[in-house]
Amino acid sequence: MAVKNRANRGQQYRRRGSQAPYVYGNVAVEVEPAYHEQSPERPKKKVSKQVLKNRKQALHMNSAYVIFLTVAAVTAVIVCVNYVKLQSRITDRSKNITAMQKELANLKEENNAKYNAVMDSVNLDEIRERAQNQLGMVYASPEQIVEYDNPATDYVRQLEEIPDDGVLAQSGKRSR
Structure with missing residues (x-):
């Protein structure tokens, strides 16, 4: 029964209008009036014709x-x-x-x-x-090894073809 009474009380406050506090359970909330009710309207100022003309001209854009x-x-x-x-x-x-x-x-x-x-x-x-x-x-024997010094370049220039038997020159020590 107590729950039913609380619900009825909340409905009663809601029906009375926005001026009364809203009760939900054991919390009371004050409802503020709408914005337009709080602030009075401002009086309109009179604007001169020259100001209106200037405003109109400022809004106009040429081509x-x-x-x-x-x-x-x-x-x-x-x-x-x-x-x-x-x-x-x-x-x-x-x-x-x-x-x-x-x-x-x-x-x-x-x-x-x-x-x-x-x-x-x-x-x-x-x-x-x-x-x-x-x-x-x-392995090559020491008399078969021929050393060549050419400090100027890193390669040897071949002036003539190598013969088919593979012997370019024979030294005097070795006979065939």
Whole structure:
């Protein structure tokens, strides 16, 4: 029964108008009057004819000013669109460069792995053994070694063809 009475009291206050406090449960809230009830209307000031004429003239825009504003607005839009396009191209190229750098890093890693695999598969002792035993190769003796000094350049100029037998010149020490 007590709950019913509280609900009825709240309805009673609401029906009386906005001047009375609104009660909901055990909380009372003061309702403020609307904005237009608080402030009185301001009296309108009389404005002279010259002021009205100046205001009207200020609102009027001539055709040259309108054309200028239109051209400026179109130019601003074109500049903004081009700026956005350039930013888009820069972003795309940046992504492309990043992708290419990743691809280059992967290719370098793959190349190094294959190089290391090839170098690990080559056994120099096995090559020397095969060259000496199966192919009959021997180390050069000291009299077969010819040293050449040319401090001016890093290459040797060939002046004539190498003969078929492979002997360019014979030294006096060795006879055939």
